Amino acid sequence: MLIDTHVHLLGHRDRPATRENIRLFLDAAVRRGLSLIGFADHEEYIEDMRPDLIREVAGEYPGLRVLVGVELDYRPGEEARLRAALRRHRFDFSIGSVHELEGRALDLTPAEADALGLAPDELYRRYFACVARAAKSGLFTVLGHIDLVKIFGVRPTLAVEELAAPALDAVAAAGGAIELNTNGRYKPVGEWYPSPALLAAAARRRIPITTGSDAHAPDQVGREVAAAAAALRTLEARRLDW
Template sequence: MLTDYHMHLQPDGVGPRAAAAPRWDADGGHLSAGWIGRYVARARSRGVGEIAVTEHVYRFAAARDWLANDFWRQESTEDVDAYVDAVTAARASGLPVLVGIEMDWLADRRDEIGAFLDGRPFDVVLGSVHFLDGHAIDDPTDPDRDRRLPVAELWSRYLEELVAAARSGLYDVMSHPDLPKVFGRRIPPDMDNLLDDAVAAIAETGVAVECSSAGLRKPVGELYPEPSLLARFRRAGVPVTLSSDAHSPEDVARDYPTAVAALRGAGYETITRFAGREPSQVELRWA
């Protein structure tokens, strides 16, 4: 089977969200079974049998104080329990939907992250490093993003945080593991050994990584992780999930032929499913 284990019910940002709102309002809101059903329908039309909705933790008021960042504070307005209840209800109505969350790694908030996850019925928790020094490294609207950190420091800091997140025990899957390349700032060739070190460290933790088609829609124009890095994860025995990081129904399972071919090329024959944060392997194949 194929799955899509990373998606959002709304776009990021106050403006894009307002522009998109009439679409889900017509279905009864972004938490309605009708709107979630559109994600399922798109998944099915692309041969995908199960999805996980994984809203950003910064969408929720409960995380509002975790980071002093204007974007984060503007985004964090919603009730996480209403979200969990809505996705749970969609599943109870028969939709093949898991309750997930894309949980930012913030090294100084590990207690808050743990408390947030405890006692909520998540099926899968994605671990993402988006923020370094309080700034999002993947923000296309940040005019200073390329000046803030030299490329060598961007990658060394990022990989350090990614490994720390994997080792924290808080996560099931590391998202978009080579995210700093999003605008074309690739890791310098003489730092390639840092990727090997990160792959080995992640392999030791048992955490999965995702193969995400989202990078194909970004300026870098390639999968996360790119195929040769995916092959390194495979050789190290790291399990994998498959995802689109859709922020609207149209992008669910987008570009999956490319992602599935990359997984096969890397040697993967199975992908990881989750239920109640318990992983299992299923054969990687079109339905």
């Protein structure tokens, strides 16, 4: 069972959700041998997503389960706005992702995180505190790339599984799930999200885990999800039951 539940059909507004473009992604999913593909475009393009068209085109692919979700930016205090957006659009699932801290985007340039003026341990602590709040909100099916803060290679001095314990405990207590997101391999940090130590810590807590490529183009659909699934088997991790 190969699953990719983090696919950006629209990319960063690189293409519209036309029948032809939807088919490009679904064809790629079939070529990779996926049994399930979940679209999760960025919330800012919510009006361009066309879930009904995706579901209609999915009917041409009887061997492939197709879900339509959304990747929401989580910022503390915006829970009501997110809840309203989810109620309005009736997605199959939602990914809650922390992409910024105190107004600074963490995944664009290293300078943005530097501008926060935080030592690495404190940067990580605040990032995981934000992930913990996202989990406690109960808004999300999956917490996205839970250690995105490492993207440019900044590492804490303390053990990352200790720093992340509040976030992992919150996910477990809330009955939430996380993803093994393979896209980190193609970022400066050069490894999946989350790191092996965090993944093992999540598996020990019996947190359900899904796999996602974070594809922003058809040729990235399902990228490394077979290897990710193998890693989860090695850990005897609980898989998220879709």
